[in-house]
Amino acid sequence: xxxxxxxxxxxxxxxxVLLVSAAGAALSAGCSAGSDGSGESAGGSPSLAAxxxxxxxxxxxxxxxxxxxVLGAYPALADRLGPLRAAVAWHTEAxxxxxxxxxxxxxxxxxxxxxxxxxxxxxxxxxxxxxxxLAATERSLADRRAKALLDVPxxxxxxxASVAAAGAxxxxxxxxxxx
Amino acid sequence: MTERETERELTALQAAxxxxxxxxxxYGVVGGRVPKGRRTEAKAAYDAHRARRDALVREVRDLDGTxxxxxxxxxxxxxxxxxxxxARLAAWLxxxxxxxxxxxVRAATGERRGTAAGALREAAVRAVRWxxxxxxFPGLAERAQAATASVSATPTA
Numbered sequence: 001x002x003x004x005x006x007x008x009x010x011x012x013x014x015x016x017v018l019l020v021s022a023a024g025a026a027l028s029a030g031c032s033a034g035s036d037g038s039g040e041s042a043g044g045s046p047s048l049a050a051x052x053x054x055x056x057x058x059x060x061x062x063x064x065x066x067x068x069x070v071l072g073a074y075p076a077l078a079d080r081l082g083p084l085r086a087a088v089a090w091h092t093e094a095x096x097x098x099x100x101x102x103x104x105x106x107x108x109x110x111x112x113x114x115x116x117x118x119x120x121x122x123x124x125x126x127x128x129x130x131x132x133x134l135a136a137t138e139r140s141l142a143d144r145r146a147k148a149l150l151d152v153p154x155x156x157x158x159x160x161a162s163v164a165a166a167g168a169x170x171x172x173x174x175x176x177x178x179x
Numbered sequence: 180m181t182e183r184e185t186e187r188e189l190t191a192l193q194a195a196x197x198x199x200x201x202x203x204x205x206y207g208v209v210g211g212r213v214p215k216g217r218r219t220e221a222k223a224a225y226d227a228h229r230a231r232r233d234a235l236v237r238e239v240r241d242l243d244g245t246x247x248x249x250x251x252x253x254x255x256x257x258x259x260x261x262x263x264x265x266a267r268l269a270a271w272l273x274x275x276x277x278x279x280x281x282x283x284v285r286a287a288t289g290e291r292r293g294t295a296a297g298a299l300r301e302a303a304v305r306a307v308r309w310x311x312x313x314x315x316f317p318g319l320a321e322r323a324q325a326a327t328a329s330v331s332a333t334p335t336a
Contacts (some may be wrong), residue, residue: 060326087315094228095324146296154285161284162332164314169313172304 052152056160057097059141064088064099064136070130073123075129084170091163135174142167180288183216189242191279192235192260193296194238198279200249208255224305228276232297238291241320252290256262266309273306281318 049146067085069077088101145164149157180188206225213221239246260269282297284292304318316322 015295083312087313090315094316095322096234142300146293146300149284149296150289150293157292157296158281158285159316159319161299162277162281162319162322166298166313166315168300169303169317172307173313 010130016131048151049156051096052148052160054097056145056148056163057092059144060088060092060095060163061097061099063137063141064092066134069121069123070134074127074130077127080173081134084173087166087170091166094144094159094163131174137172138167139171142171166179181225184286185242187286187325188283188291189239189244191283192223192242193244194241194252195279195283195298196232196235196239197247199228199235200247200251202228202272202276203232204253205255207268207270208259209265209272210260212259214262217262217266220308221269224273227301234294246255268328270306270309273302273309274314277302277306277318278320 039109058123064085067081071081071085124133134145142164145167149160149164152160203225206221206228208220210218212223236246255268256271257264257267261264277299280295280302284299285297287295296325301319303313306317307313
């Protein structure tokens, strides 16, 4: 028997894509039962989902700003933090936000009534503390998202769960080796 | 919950269960190949997947389904002759598990969704431990970067 649920194609990535599209097809059939067929109607009102997205984008962008502040203070951490910061920027975009603070602020400001106008708070005085603080920030955001995903439609919940998992993985990478 | 929603959730639960069966088998292989220093970690992961598997069996029964059973044997996605490939296999297993749990998050609601999200999170952290680096969207194959899709999986049976 083949290793995972019986695949009909030989390559891993392609097989995964096929599995996903099969699941996606079942889903879109289910979603059309909702009121607007948008795929966001399964577990809450569209406005709830929209607000959750805006908030998630804002949180992720705030997190990239924390990474930037730490990177500004400790440029030597660039190799270690660069990939994590990049992932958080992708998260921001996945939630519909703009990743870059200054250049893209206008579009997000219109969607978010509470601009995080405060300049970056102080960065801890040692590299080690700065990493620990980033890890704690990642972890607490992941925890918040684990709760938020219970109240939103399925597709957004799936994205939130993935991003929360990424945050937990980041927290691990940020603390590993500094203990 | 409509009948269709229940059916969707059951399908996702069964897929998760199948992946956990495979993970339990796979970690049996991993445990035999990793260096001594990582055996505890492999054993902990093995135990975690067994516990998730058993919980999923109960969940499927709760929805009046018949839990899918494990295969007698599984073809590994690539040869696993040494500790490096064993770690890659472990990461691969966690990626697969993450994928089915993200789908279960979408299909489920309430407590079951929360549990699935927790399982996804654990799988993502274990994957990072084995791989040494993270992916941007654990469990979301459609968003996988080319670099993380480079591990090819070829069934041998």
